[in-house]
Amino acid sequence: MTTPENIVIVGGCGHVGLPLGIVLASRGAAEVTLLDIDASKVAAVSHGHIPFMEAGAEALLQKVIGERLRATVDPTCLARADVVITVVGTPVDEHLNPTVTELYRNIDTLLEQMGNDVLFVLRSTVFPGVTKLVYDRIRTRARQIHLAFCPERIAEGKALEELVTLPQIVAAFEPEAQKRARELFLRITPSIIELTPLEAELAKLFTNSWRYLNFAVSNQFYMLAQASGLDFYRIHDAVIREYPRMRSFARAGFAAGPCLLKDTLQLAAFSGNQFFMGHAAMLINEGLPNFILSQLKSKNLSEKTVAILGMAFKADSDDSRDSLSYKLKKLLQVEAREVLCADPYVKDPSLIPAEQAVRRSDIIVLGAPHSAYRDLEIPLEKIVVDVWGFWNVREQKTLEAVQAGKVG
Ligand SMILES: NC(=O)c1ccc[n+]([C@@H]2O[C@H](COP(=O)([O-])OP(=O)(O)OC[C@H]3O[C@@H](n4cnc5c(N)ncnc54)[C@H](O)[C@@H]3O)[C@@H](O)[C@H]2O)c1
Structure with a gap:
């Protein structure tokens, strides 16, 4: 037939x-x-x-x-x-x-x-x-x-x-x-x-591992820059602007979800755990929430309320499977006075509206860069952690306001 x-x-x-x-x-x-x-x-x-x-x-x-x-x-x-x-x-x-x-x-x-x-x-x-x-x-x-x-x-x-x-x-x-x-x-x-079937199985795993490794490179560079007190996205922009060889340089962000890590680990198991880049990528990507926490520790966390905006594993999605926002939430709950979480799409009864989370928090971490957050009003006095560089324009304004002595 x-x-x-x-x-x-x-x-x-x-x-x-x-x-x-x-x-x-x-x-x-x-x-x-x-x-x-x-x-x-x-x-x-x-x-x-x-x-x-x-x-x-x-x-x-x-x-x-x-x-x-x-x-x-x-x-x-x-x-x-x-x-x-x-x-x-x-x-x-x-x-x-x-x-x-x-x-x-x-x-x-x-x-x-x-x-x-x-x-x-x-x-x-x-x-x-x-x-x-x-x-x-x-x-x-x-x-x-x-x-x-x-x-x-x-x-x-x-x-x-x-x-x-x-x-x-x-x-x-x-x-x-x-x-x-x-x-x-x-x-x-x-x-x-x-x-052949074995080639096809590897082709699929190479695809997802490749993406996972790429995000790990960017996340590693993000952590290097931020730990030195620098703005990763100023450097990222300088590197890619009118420079075609670096067009594939990904932005930083929570690299997670049901496929990328899992498929990198399948390849690691297939290699008899000799896929060192895959394991390194896992440590880097999964370590990003820990890095954020370590950066926030200097902000007197035990007296602060932190909001995580976006609990899905990626933008404009309702899929929270293996989302690093939940890992960050768990880490912050040990250290912060209170952790509030929001997401317009994820079905989770513990979530509250983003506007309310912003109003009640001292620190805001962008977990997933949903388009719905593009024009969210965030008062300048709030501390914002935006690994994705999603609100860069707004951050630039904050910087200018700080430089102009408008914000402490
Ligand atoms: N999600 C993606 O973007 C994506 C992309 C490419 C490949 N994949 C791969 O595709 C596969 C499925 O992923 P998914 O994201 O669609 O998962 P999913 O959980 O969304 O869907 C799997 C479905 O299978 C059903 N199911 C489980 N056991 C069953 C059974 N015994 N009989 C009938 N139905 C059963 C579940 O109820 C569920 O609806 C995985 O191997 C994944 O790695 C996923």
Whole structure:
């Protein structure tokens, strides 16, 4: 079969599965079922709601849900599938090691439930070698299932735009699986890159580790500059301005979230813990909240109220998974008189509105540079820590006011 009719996405109501399902369904020629174990997400999606922030997704979901797209917790849909795509999470454990046993358990269950001649696509980010081990499991069971590894490379919040523009990496051990996976993704993207499965697994991990390392370089330089009493962004601006070779010099900021650190650690485990740059990047990025705390210690913290604005792991997102704002909150709670937290998008009953947090605090730390904070009124007497350089203009005004003797 060259045109898959019935596509099931396992983990289909998550950050990767749902945008993919919407895009596949909106391209037509397929019935797409989102299979998920989270009944509340399935209910939300079935009513046309996206359970998280994703630009443009809700409008498109409402066009296809109940038509070519449906969501369910019922795994019997697997028996009718021509294509099964799994995007369940692949976290690291409490020892910071990849956890593959849960993934294998999940895959074994899927293999039992799907029929023969199915194209089975692994789309989660996996530890290198996992595709081969899954392939061997299929052969051991003498199943006629065509396995491919096709990693997801979107950035959360930009999924709909990136799914249809980024090239798709496609990898399989057999030509039939390679061909069917290529045809599947050519429905949504104009460009396919073909690799072997191990190459593709490393390509995905290199991508995320590369980004994590880049942020670590900037965060290290930020800490070097600030510890010397200098403004990192004056130097950053001088370095990149009209100097194309340094265009990729990232801004500093909390480099966190569900993927970058986890995937750097997967690569570290794969290298037998010889990926020294990865470990160094982890120490730097995860150490940024500690650096902020150490800088604030001179401000008589035990008598100060600190506000953290932005608890999501990145700007204009409601995703607080592995956010460093929460790590900073924990550290500050030991030292400061009070810690107040705000975020316009994150669902957390302990959060308060940003304006209230600003009013009640002495020190303000920008945790995530949400656009909603761009024009937030912050009185000049407040101490502001803005690792991202988001309010640079305002900081410049503060500096000028201090120089002009207007502020102490
Ligand atoms: N979030 C991203 O931006 C991103 C980007 C590229 C790749 N990835 C990778 O994609 C994978 C999924 O990440 P995510 O952010 O979408 O995670 P997620 O937690 O948002 O989504 C996973 C979904 O799987 C569901 N699920 C868990 N176990 C299940 C099971 N046994 N059967 C059916 N559904 C099940 C969960 O309820 C959840 O809805 C991970 O490997 C991640 O590294 C994520």
